[in-house]
Amino acid sequence: MAEWMTAPVRTERATSDDEPRPADLFLVAVAAIGAKRAEHEWLGESRxxxxxLGEGQQYLRRFDGGAVCWSSRTGAHEVHGPVAECWEAHGAETSILGFPITDSTPVAWPDGTTRPGGHAHFEGGSIYWSPEHGARVVRGMVRDIWALLGWERGALGLPVGDTELGDEGLLSARFEHGRIAWSSADGPLVEIAGAEASANRAGASDATSALDPASERLLGRLTPGFAPRD
Structure with missing residues (x-):
């Protein structure tokens, strides 16, 4: 995933006056990673x-309790535990997830109290971990719909499987209390505890929706043909 910084960074001038030199970016990265480490003393000593990372000016430093990543697009963010393990297993920054855009954060019950587990958001999706369901990747329009419905604090709860791309572009994932599916042809489908709520599928008007009116209105905006993020 990475190469050790064992040689000095080249200091030649960039091709454009507006582009920072590699040496400058390295110094920015070092300072940002150090500041993030100072925010989270539990990360411990550097390893x-x-x-x-890769060919660009993107950097990572590992600590006893996790790692801090930096890129000019995302800034510095820490990843640790099962969330970090899942990210690396999928290819880390080279995967569809890209770089983290938040630090790892606890998950919550519907009443807002903290429940066991954690999550982090990335450029191309999110990873949610819980002791019951492991670490799961949520991405694309499935993630966007789940976010509209309140993330893990909403009616669906936490993901119990990764988001999968099926036949004819159907993107779907299962959650503790139901399922979300999306395709550009049919739009969103949300199934919650046996009740189906859909903005576009035939027969949706006959379903007994478990969603509140505000959530129904939000789903109604996601018409077929709406462009997903990936």
Missing amino acids: GRHER
Whole structure:
């Protein structure tokens, strides 16, 4: 995933006056990673030098309790535990998830109290972890619909499976209390505890929806043909 920063960064001038030099970006990354480490003392001591990720000016430093990543697009964010393990298993920054855009954060019950588990958002999706269901990737329009419905605090609860791409572009994922599916041809489908709510599918008007009116209106905006993020 990464190469060790064992050689000095080149300091030649960039091709454009508006582009920072690699040496400048490295210094920015080091400072940002250090500041993030200072925010989270539980990360512990460093386990090595700053690592350069890929061919660009993107960096990571590992600590006893996790890692801090930096890119000019996303800034510095920490990842740790099962969320970090899942991210790396999917290819880390080279995967569809890309770089983290938030630190790892606890998950919550519907009443707002903290429940066991954690999550982090990435450029191309989110990873949610719980002891009951493991670490799961939620992405694309499935993630957007789930967000509209309140994330894990909503009626669906936490994901119990990764978001999967099926036949004819159907993107779907299962949650503790139901399922979300999306295709550009048919739009959103939300199934909650045996009741179906759909903005576009035939027969939706006969379903007994478990969603509140505000959520129904939000789903109604997601018409077929709406462009998903990935």
